[in-house]
Amino acid sequence: MKENAEKFRELDSAELDKQLREGAEQMFRLRFQMSMGQMDGVKKVRTLRKERARILTVLKEKGTAPSAAAAAPVPVVKKTGKTAAKAAAAKAAPKKAVSKAAPKSAKKGKKGE
Numbered sequence: 751m752k753e754n755a756e757k758f759r760e761l762d763s764a765e766l767d768k769q770l771r772e773g774a775e776q777m778f779r780l781r782f783q784m785s786m787g788q789m790d791g792v793k794k795v796r797t798l799r800k801e802r803a804r805i806l807t808v809l810k811e812k813g814t815a816p817s818a819a820a821a822a823p824v825p826v827v828k829k830t831g832k833t834a835a836k837a838a839a840a841k842a843a844p845k846k847a848v849s850k851a852a853p854k855s856a857k858k859g860k861k862g863e
Contacts, residue, residue: 754801758808767816770805773798 758766777798780791809816
């Protein structure tokens with residue numbers, strides 16, 4: 751693990767920003783492909799996420815902020831089709847009101863009558 755961070759510590763801030771942007775673009779493409787069912791890139795996405803975290807850590811250690819384009823969160827690909835429609839319908843559906851039942855003592859009194 752330390753050798754990976756050392757590799758990034760040797761680079762200057764501009765090069766780190768460039769790698770951060772490239773990694774974000776690559777992660778976006780992989781997520782898009784995974785959502786379309788074209789490939790199984792779970793391991794690659796995980797390594798890209800860790801690499802991105804290492805770069806951001808090194809930039810923070812150096813005291814420089816990443817550029818706005820590089821620091822922006824990676825957009826999430828939304829699913830389309832029936833599953834997305836079901837999820838949207840579940841969020842939009844109103845919640846059922848919970849009716850409060852009569853106290854137990856009142857129920858017992860009615861049964862005995």
